[in-house]
Amino acid sequence: MEDAGMIAAWITPGCEQTAAGEEGFRQLYEVTSRPLWGYLHHASGRPDVADDLLQETYCKFLLRHAPGMDEAESRSYLFRIATNLLHNRVRSRDDAALEEPAETGAQTNEETRLDVQAAMRHLKPRERELLWLAYVEGMSHAEIAAATGLGALSIRILLYRARQKAGEFLRPQRIKL
Amino acid sequence: MKQMSCEHESGVIRALHSGEWSSELRLHAAECADCRQALFIAEALGAEALRVEAGFRPPDAHWIVQRSRRMAREIAMRRVALLLAGIRALAAVYVAAAVGWLLRGYVAIQYREVASSMSGAATGFALMGAMVAAVFVVAGLWPILHDRPGQG
Numbered sequence: 001m002e003d004a005g006m007i008a009a010w011i012t013p014g015c016e017q018t019a020a021g022e023e024g025f026r027q028l029y030e031v032t033s034r035p036l037w038g039y040l041h042h043a044s045g046r047p048d049v050a051d052d053l054l055q056e057t058y059c060k061f062l063l064r065h066a067p068g069m070d071e072a073e074s075r076s077y078l079f080r081i082a083t084n085l086l087h088n089r090v091r092s093r094d095d096a097a098l099e100e101p102a103e104t105g106a107q108t109n110e111e112t113r114l115d116v117q118a119a120m121r122h123l124k125p126r127e128r129e130l131l132w133l134a135y136v137e138g139m140s141h142a143e144i145a146a147a148t149g150l151g152a153l154s155i156r157i158l159l160y161r162a163r164q165k166a167g168e169f170l171r172p173q174r175i176k177l
Numbered sequence: 178m179k180q181m182s183c184e185h186e187s188g189v190i191r192a193l194h195s196g197e198w199s200s201e202l203r204l205h206a207a208e209c210a211d212c213r214q215a216l217f218i219a220e221a222l223g224a225e226a227l228r229v230e231a232g233f234r235p236p237d238a239h240w241i242v243q244r245s246r247r248m249a250r251e252i253a254m255r256r257v258a259l260l261l262a263g264i265r266a267l268a269a270v271y272v273a274a275a276v277g278w279l280l281r282g283y284v285a286i287q288y289r290e291v292a293s294s295m296s297g298a299a300t301g302f303a304l305m306g307a308m309v310a311a312v313f314v315v316a317g318l319w320p321i322l323h324d325r326p327g328q329g
């Protein structure tokens with residue numbers, strides 16, 4: 001709740017120019033930067049692109065965010081900016097190819113990790129975005145529609161197809177309920 | 178082939194993230210192939226997210242704020258420069274129109290007076306001088322009208 005209070009204080013118009021406002025932004029940044037970077041990394045397939053776009057996303061957010069946004073709206077708006085920047089990058093350069101993610105830990109099952117990487121490598125950027133927003137970020141179809149600019153009605157079928165495609169590369173015997 | 182996912186899929190994924198499972202939803206997820214697949218993919222992607230994000234070191238928030246302020250200043254400067262360029266172009270058009278309007282009446286009067294007192298050769302020489310002057314005026318206006326914003 002303390003974080004939410006700081007973020008709400010920062011969202012007050014003109015507040016970002018003050019020390020308290022910057023502290024509010026810092027709280028929002030700490031809450032959202034990691035998942036946003038993860039999204040950009042997996043949707044673009046490149047950590048360097050994710051680094052660039054993450055900074056650009058927050059700069060654009062600071063320049064454009066509407067007064068009165070709550071934390072959920074700010075988060076949704078951040079993902080929307082990030083998605084637009086990602087699409088612009090894919091359109092302007094042909095760097096959508098997925099690269100091997102950097103080795104950063106070994107806590108997860110190695111086979112599953114390789115399966116996920118293979119699945120992501122075979123998916124289109126749009127499919128990676130949908131899967132990530134739905135299953136990692138836990139966004140509703142309406143939120144995904146807002147973040148991607150797609151029609152809310154088409155999200156369900158597009159997500160279904162992306163899931164089917166990803167499912168071909170993942171092994172269902174590891175399901176744990 | 179079935180083309181739509183299970184209507185409970187969103188609820189199942191929400192339950193996975195919140196940890197709040199109802200017994201009906203848990204039973205459904207165990208029996209529904211779509212929800213089982215969605216759950217498996219969500220767990221696999223979630224584990225991959227944790228693994229990759231563990232190595233991420235975000236840049237300092239203060240640095241992002243400073244960069245956004247620089248961007249805001251640059252955008253404001255570009256807008257002002259564009260406005261000034263527009264004003265200068267309008268001013269140049271206004272001056273050209275005003276000079277043309279003034280000269281139109283003046284030249285008509287002067288031409289009648291000069292033509293009545295000058296020979297044919299002197300008239301040609303005067304017209305050539307006027308053309309040279311016009312070329313210099315256009316050359317002088319050119320850099321003003323083609324000055325790009327942001328070049329000072």
